[in-house]
Amino acid sequence: MTVTIHDVAKRAGVGSITVSRVINNSGYASEETRQRVLEAVKEMGYVPNRLASSLRSNRTNVLALVMTDITNPFFTVAARGVEDVANKAGYTVIFCNTDEDKEKERKYVEILMQNRVDGIVLVPSSSDSESVETLQQNGKPVVVIDRRITEKQVDQVRCDSVAGAVQLTQLLITLGHRRIALLNGPQNVSTASDRLVGFNRALAAAGIDPSKQVVISGAFTRESGREMTRQVLEMSPRPTALFAANNFIALGALSALESAGVRVPEDLAMVTFDDLPESLVVSPFLTVAAQPVYEMAARAAEMLVNRLAGKGSESFEEIVFPTQLIIRKSSGTSIQS
Amino acid sequence: MTVTIHDVAKRAGVGSITVSRVINNSGYASEETRQRVLEAVKEMGYVPNRLASSLRSNRTNVLALVMTDITNPFFTVAARGVEDVANKAGYTVIFCNTDEDKEKERKYVEILMQNRVDGIVLVPSSSDSESVETLQQNGKPVVVIDRRITEKQVDQVRCDSVAGAVQLTQLLITLGHRRIALLNGPQNVSTASDRLVGFNRALAAAGIDPSKQVVISGAFTRESGREMTRQVLEMSPRPTALFAANNFIALGALSALESAGVRVPEDLAMVTFDDLPESLVVSPFLTVAAQPVYEMAARAAEMLVNRLAGKGSESFEEIVFPTQLIIRKSSGTSIQS
């Protein structure tokens, strides 16, 4: 029924291992033999069976990127970063969405291990994710990206969320703001907790009591951003500035503010983490701490590829990229307080 | 080294086939045996090898979505539609980006066949894509989505681009526009050619000579949208309305218009195909012909899953969804011509 390597071998009048060598460009083969084999392959419409090949060789040449939500432009850019590097190194990439759900993450990791992917780039759904442990126990190289994981020996690539939050907060303070609301992500995600740390640090350094500021913890979603913003708008005195912990929260905030007729930055200043990709924005307006997502993802993929090639460093690497402060209109100008 | 099914079998004191049955919930197994097997599985940290399983059973339980660009929100929504349905049916989904490149598409299809995925949802990079033929020759079920393919017997799911373009064009005509510029995608993609057909049809029906209208063919990208818009702005007499053939072209147009200080809709009216996902838009502004992307993708996945379950219809199905005209501000009000 299906054409196998043996059929091709017979047709070409060679041994099947020779066909294997020609197909995979491994080992020697005389030019003449090579031609005959390739011809037979074409004539018979032979499609190598990677399942068999991988079973035997113990390599699939497949990597996986486990992330929270491909719907977020942040991650779709990350996906391209991983894919580009991986493809160049001869790997195919599989993408998985965990929706910030620990159980979904566990399931995907299980499936990936069953399918014997060679390595994994992981955006852990929460700080106490057990995926790294599971994977390492099974001898699968992992690189954790974007978020920290508690007490784990593992390769990591991420941005300096603390420093980025400090920059954004300092900017607002410099502009005269003394009541700033932080619309944050879930506490159990390191990017959220780190941004809170940076927020507090900048406030304290400026002699402002952090405990008197408004900090709301929600989800990294637009809907949550709207909801948190509504809460802020009902406060009195109302904060004069908003610090959104990621792009989706910022979009939700903008939408809620517009509904309420609150102008940015005239009535309320705003800053946020994560820039939106140029392709999706008509005219950039938000003051942001931008993360070099593509580079981070590409770097993570490189580390993985290197480990698989036996070229990785002995110890685990931890790479922290700086954020870039981009000041635009949403943060406004100095205010009188 | 690795724990195999035999190791588990030995530990549980049963035959390996029994372990297989318990793991896959196939065939009979007494409750006692089942418990002993599951215990052994857990104790030994056994991870079934799907490569071996698939090699033997000739099923991978993996589907693939081959699309042009996951960076486009249109496709990220489509991805979720396929994934949700597929997961529910017990399949994992692999995503591939072709970047509208025929060669890349060919390569991915090749890899997917080598990996013996069970079926494929395909957004063909161009109307003359040969992927369908290749896949069908290898007995792989395919469902073509979003775009038509010339002269092919294959399951298809898409939107009625002609009717959508007619609606958008009619709206502009009704508002008094007589000089409309169509910023289109590449000619060899059916959604582009169909939208041109609808555009012309609506004009002709209104007694306007289509051949006197401005039609530019570019790519479905933001950069191309900018470039085409610049061309339009230099024309004299300048068109009074813009018809963008997809969301990225529209975003590029908006950006170019803003740079040029041209206001929408006051100075120039605008309509476009494809709505942007709610999560990415602060306040919807564009008048669009919206496509039910998620539903289309889900339907395509269903067809595929059904075929694989032997429940598909005898003949090939062709499902065409209607577009939904959503009138917002960008199309403006009636003008005097």
Add this chain to the structure above:
DNA sequence: CTGTTAGCGCTTTCAA
């Protein structure tokens, strides 16, 4: 430069 042998880990087939 080429081939033989064996076996990767699982499930199908048949038998009990």
Add this chain to the structure above:
DNA sequence: TTGAAAGCGCTAACAG
């Protein structure tokens, strides 16, 4: 309800 034997298609290891 359970098991033994065979083999899916390929490549590692060795030999020539």
